[in-house]
Amino acid sequence: MKASFRFYILLCMTLLFPVLALPSTLTAEIKDAQNPVPKSLFLWDGAPPGFQKEAPPETINDRGAISNVSRPAISVFLPPQGTGTGMAIIVCAGGGYGSLDWKTHVIYAAEVFNPLGVAVIGLKYRTRPPFRGSNEQIQALTLLDAKRAVRLVRQHAKEWGLDSHQIGIAGYSAGGNLAMNLAASFDRGDPQATDPVERESSRPDFAIGLATWHWRQKTSPFTFRKDSPPVFLVHATNDGIKGGAPIEMPKEIEADLLKLGVPVKLALFDVGAHGVGNLIPQRVKRGFPPAKWPELFLSWYQSLN
Template sequence: MMRRFTICICLSFLFCLSAVATAADRKPTTTLDVWPGAAPGEVGAVGPEHFVDAKPGEREVKRLTNVSHPTLTVFRPDPAKDTGAAVVICPGGGYHILAWDLEGEEVAAWLNSIGVTGIVLKYRVPRREGTPDNQSPAQPLMDAQRALKVVRSKASEWGIDPHRIGMLGFSAGGHLTAAAATRSDESTYPQTDGIDKQSARPDFAVLVYPGGMDKKDDPANPIAHVTSQAPPMFLAHAGDDKVSPLNSVDMYAALKKAGVPAELHVFATGGHGFGLRPSADPCSTWPKRCEEWLRVMKFIPKADAAK
């Protein structure tokens, strides 16, 4: 049993290492604007978008801040592998920054490897220079809802099934994904064009170490908005994460109570912000568990059917 577990960890390590290397080499198929003009709901002065230097002791991550021009960066899989499914990716960063490579480009590379179009959403981070630090994440939800509508409007052009468009988020991006999944019936901005007639509901959602859902009295807590209309969800968290795994546990409980299909993995170790990068921790196996879930839920074909 121990040998089997060790082999699984080694394979996951090699897979994650391959995904990271692939992300460094991949070029996006296309990048397009989320909004036809200026993004709505801006508050305060916004400086130029830029990458923040890592602080001493921090891992090497491309940290993007001051986003004022939301975009969708599209990575298409090999046509021979393409399953027709797509995922909008929401990098984390505490609503301060976006972990652009760790929780964006590298995730798109993994999705491409299983035949899924990966679309990295550059959404606005409300906690930035010139804005109140306690500002609610209203702009990110606007960007997420619009992004899903834009992708759905491009389904025919991109060869995507409009009924297999999901969303995947990490940390604050996990909170944003949960909000988009549970509040899709709310109009968070004035309708701008024909694209806004599309549905803003993701067909499935993947939350990896999400935060912000342990605030029971917060009316914006996505858990408070869970109904039977929420999409199926996959959740992954580390038990030793400083962002409590109860964020994921409580969401899972709410989904089950509402009769929504869900799968939860709480790994013993891994901390916070592990993304897909290789480690000896069992949390590195979450992409494989997620792939299995996507196949079981029929969002992508079973492995033997995909060959």
């Protein structure tokens, strides 16, 4: 019995040691057994700025939605080797800043964009709870996460076979709120920073808003700039009827950007409601009109260059 017990302990240590030996930046975990994440990185080594101490544990439900995110991370989905275009899209899942609909918005986006040669970087930004501040405070906190994600991807671009000048951000609903917030509030990096990641620019090369939401408001809260990146918006005319995101806001975003001379495209659909941008496999397979937005976006973006 003692010999068997010693063998069991030795076996456990053999299996666990490679995991325990990994650097902390390589141990961010998205618990989706059916869709293993090829690479995961915490955005910061150690506690991030504004870290909530004694936060409840992160959870994921049977639909693949993540809650209680207190330590932000990215997960990297690269196209098959030799097929990449160099483009990467950092995807911000929706969920009202209270959860992240990871499977619907990140996993399915990777399944569509990877075959097109485009990398998808899932951004696991912070949610509430554990953060319990105001709407403005959660926007400010997640903006830190989005900025850091762009910087981190840009720093790893060569290693991952990406073009550092083709790194954009896309977001669904609350994630679209975050994407537009970054498009309006990026910075060019701090060349004097001791952390090399912070020297990188956080300006995305493009921004995509899908059913962009701002607590069901009709007016845009974003103050864009002349150097804001090109913006592609996907929205349904029947969104906002039962909550969701009223059509008036993306129209206002479009008008604001046109005044500034920033390239913008608003793709409108009469179907889809608040799930207009969801790339659910059945929708893609059946040719559901809004599910064609990836091709529409790529065609539009390439026409700008």
